[in-house]
Amino acid sequence: MEKQTKDDGEINMHDEMRRAFALLSGKWKLEILWLLNQRIHRFGELRREITGITQHMLTAQLRELEADGLISRTVFAEVPPRVEYEITSKARGLGPTMEALTAWWQIHRDSVPPKRSVSSGRKAKTS
Structure with a gap:
């Protein structure tokens, strides 16, 4: 990818990709989008x-995704209130990317060592 300067009137793709990555960055955003892409x-x-x-992190991530126009939130006036989250058409455009990532993972998952759980990585407490 060529880095273009703003002086030549062209778009700086490095900066633009940084903006795109920022929309999707965060530990949970891609997983949330993947789930909402299903239903x-x-x-x-x-x-x-x-x-x-x-609960706090899920709320924060959902608010950011909604503010960025990637998901929509619908509140139903019921008792108790019901809230549903749905992927937007803007985020549906990521579908081919999600499919490509799924295909890549199916090929390479066995070559990635399993992630150690937090508890297995801790040293035993000594008194």
């Missing part, structure tokens, strides 16, 4: 399906 989810469903995410 509409309620908050509790997302929380159950994303192992290790806290």
Whole structure:
């Protein structure tokens, strides 16, 4: 990818890709988008399906994705209130990228060592 300067009137693709990566960066955003690409989810469903995410972090990530126009949030006036999250058409454009990542992972997953759990990496506490 060629880095172009702003002086020549062209778009600096390095800066533009940095902006694109920033939209998707974060430990949980891609997983949230992947789940919402499959179907509409309620908050509790997302929380159950994303192992290790806290309620606070899920809320923050959903708010950022909504602010960036990648997901939409629908609140239903019911008791108790129901909130659903859905991927937007803008984010649906990432579908081919998600499919390519899935295909890549199916080929290479066996060559990636399993991630150690936090508890297995800790030293035993001595008194």
